[in-house]
Amino acid sequence: MKASVILAHPYEKSFNHAIFYTAVDCLKKAGVLVFAHDLYAEGFDPVMTVDELGKDPTEDPLVAQYARELTDSDLLVFVHPNWWGQPPAILKGYIDRVIRPPYAYDFDENAQGAPATGKLTGKTGIVFNTSNTPEERENNYFHDPLEYLWGRCVFGFCGMEEGFTRRMFRVVADSTEEIREGWLEEVGLIIERVLEGS
Amino acid sequence: MKASVILAHPYEKSFNHAIFYTAVDCLKKAGVLVFAHDLYAEGFDPVMTVDELGKDPTEDPLVAQYARELTDSDLLVFVHPNWWGQPPAILKGYIDRVIRPPYAYDFDENAQGAPATGKLTGKTGIVFNTSNTPEERENNYFHDPLEYLWGRCVFGFCGMEEGFTRRMFRVVADSTEEIREGWLEEVGLIIERVLEGS
Numbered sequence: 106m107k108a109s110v111i112l113a114h115p116y117e118k119s120f121n122h123a124i125f126y127t128a129v130d131c132l133k134k135a136g137v138l139v140f141a142h143d144l145y146a147e148g149f150d151p152v153m154t155v156d157e158l159g160k161d162p163t164e165d166p167l168v169a170q171y172a173r174e175l176t177d178s179d180l181l182v183f184v185h186p187n188w189w190g191q192p193p194a195i196l197k198g199y200i201d202r203v204i205r206p207p208y209a210y211d212f213d214e215n216a217q218g219a220p221a222t223g224k225l226t227g228k229t230g231i232v233f234n235t236s237n238t239p240e241e242r243e244n245n246y247f248h249d250p251l252e253y254l255w256g257r258c259v260f261g262f263c264g265m266e267e268g269f270t271r272r273m274f275r276v277v278a279d280s281t282e283e284i285r286e287g288w289l290e291e292v293g294l295i296i297e298r299v300l301e302g303s
Numbered sequence: 304m305k306a307s308v309i310l311a312h313p314y315e316k317s318f319n320h321a322i323f324y325t326a327v328d329c330l331k332k333a334g335v336l337v338f339a340h341d342l343y344a345e346g347f348d349p350v351m352t353v354d355e356l357g358k359d360p361t362e363d364p365l366v367a368q369y370a371r372e373l374t375d376s377d378l379l380v381f382v383h384p385n386w387w388g389q390p391p392a393i394l395k396g397y398i399d400r401v402i403r404p405p406y407a408y409d410f411d412e413n414a415q416g417a418p419a420t421g422k423l424t425g426k427t428g429i430v431f432n433t434s435n436t437p438e439e440r441e442n443n444y445f446h447d448p449l450e451y452l453w454g455r456c457v458f459g460f461c462g463m464e465e466g467f468t469r470r471m472f473r474v475v476a477d478s479t480e481e482i483r484e485g486w487l488e489e490v491g492l493i494i495e496r497v498l499e500g501s
Contacts, residue, residue: 115353151349151392155313190448190456191389194349194399198392220440242418246459248451250388257445258388 106300107138108180109171113196115145120277120285124233125184127289131296132180140174144195151198160206160214171203179303180229183255187236187243187273190250200259210263223264229303230260230268233292236275243275270299304498305336306378307369311394313343318475318483322431323382325487329494330378338372342393349396358404358412369401377501378427381453385434385441385471388448398457408461421462427501428458428466431490434473441473468497 110129114121122143129141142149149167156164163169175181185192192200206212212221232255236243243249256269272295274280274288308327312319320341327339340347347365354362361367373379383390390398404410410419430453434441441447454467470493472478472486 115351116356117353145350151396152343153313153391155315158314189395189398189402189460190452191395191398193351194392194396197387197389197395198349200387200389201392204387247455250448250451250456253446253448254388258448261444262387 106136106180106303107140107174107178108132108182109140109174109178110142110182111171111184111196111199112141112143113145113183113185113193113199115193117146119186120235120274120288121184121186121233123285123289124235124274124292127292128182128184128231128233128296131293132182132300135297135300137180137300140178142171144199149195149199151195151201153198153201157202157205160211163202163205165202168202171199172205172208175203175225176208178228180231180299181225181260182231182233184233185235187234187238187251190247191254192251204259204263221262223262225260226264228265228268229299230255230265230270231295231299232269232271234271234273235277236273237278239276243273249273268303270295304334304378304501305338305372305376306330306380307338307372307376308340308380309369309382309394309397310339310341311343311381311383311391311397313391315344317384318433318472318486319382319384319431321483321487322433322472322490325490326380326382326429326431326494329491330380330498333495333498335378335498338376340369342397347393347397349393349399351396351399355400355403358409361400361403363400366400369397370403370406373401373423374406376426378429378497379423379458380429380431382431383433385432385436385449388445389452390449402457402461419460421460423458424462426463426466427497428453428463428468429493429497430467430469432469432471433475434471435476437474441471447471466497466501468493
């Protein structure tokens with residue numbers, strides 16, 4: 106089994122980093138081959154080029170590497186804070202540039218407007234988020250956009266209709282060290298549960 | 304009256320560009336002072352730095368300019384395609400880096416977790432989107448995330464509870480020139496209507 110684990114946070118001592126390292130450790134201990142990437146540390150460029158609008162291969166070797174690993178992975182894990190109900194721009198750019206046709210989804214260029222064909226079918230997605238918004242306000246005012254953004258717009262679109270797990274840890278800003286330790290234990294339990302189910 | 308008009312599309316002959324030029328022309332003809340920015344053409348860097356996580360001023364002169372103009376504008380207009388239910392990464396980075404405390408919103412550093420105070424109150428937002436997803440699938444499967452992303456997560460969060468107009472033009476991929484001309488007329492009508500109401 107193989108997994109891509111992708112992190113998007115600018116501060117190297119962030120709780121997102123702690124989640125990332127915990128997830129990578131758990132997967133490795135379970136014998137999974139892990140492709141782990143800290144997008145900030147690797148200097149990933151999130152700006153999709155005009156040449157990448159169609160199906161042509163990218164000329165960016167880092168994008169090409171991420172794409173090969175994505176296709177090769179059974180498990181796709183994303184770790185990021187909730188910024189404006191969305192991922193940070195650097196991770197939005199991973200979605201724009203790496204999750205591309207013809208390998209992540211495909212479409213018939215002669216039937217534009219027809220639904221695309223998802224090509225990541227059978228893979229499992231896990232998303233770990235951090236947030237400083239209380240649950241009630243997230244759900245009732247903001248409508249928790251990250252749930253549909255990942256579950257439907259990304260994974261669903263690419264054919265991963267089932268097998269999507271998401272956990273938002275909050276409120277990080279006023280959490281104690283004890284609470285955060287409990288959250289990291291939960292990261293491990295979620296990974297274990299997903300591995301057992303797959 | 305002043306307006307910021309922000310465009311995010313990599314292809315200079317895109318329909319998004321046509322919307323952008325139409326909006327800018329309409330505003331100028333109405334006597335509005337327009338700050339017009341094509342983020343791709345200006346080489347905007349969407350990656351928020353670790354130093355920008357708090358309230359300190361940015362060191363990027365382009366971000367500082369956009370921020371001054373944002374604060375100074377009565378009308379905020381964004382033009383972008385629907386990519387994964389979200390803006391392209393380059394525009395997500397504008398949101399991350401330009402719409403920042405303490406001028407766009409603010410929070411009490413001693414009461415983390417408390418709701419932020421929006422500071423763009425009284426401004427009006429307009430969002431023009433293009434999409435290749437049919438309306439029924441957008442609303443029923445994807446749940447049209449852009450509506451809440453802009454209306455609540457960005458404008459609402461910053462205190463612009465009222466005065467948000469959004470129009471998604473679709474399906475662009477199989478539209479005729481005649482249809483697109485009608486859409487551009489509609490862009491002008493929406494701008495006029497908003498100017499009359501404000």
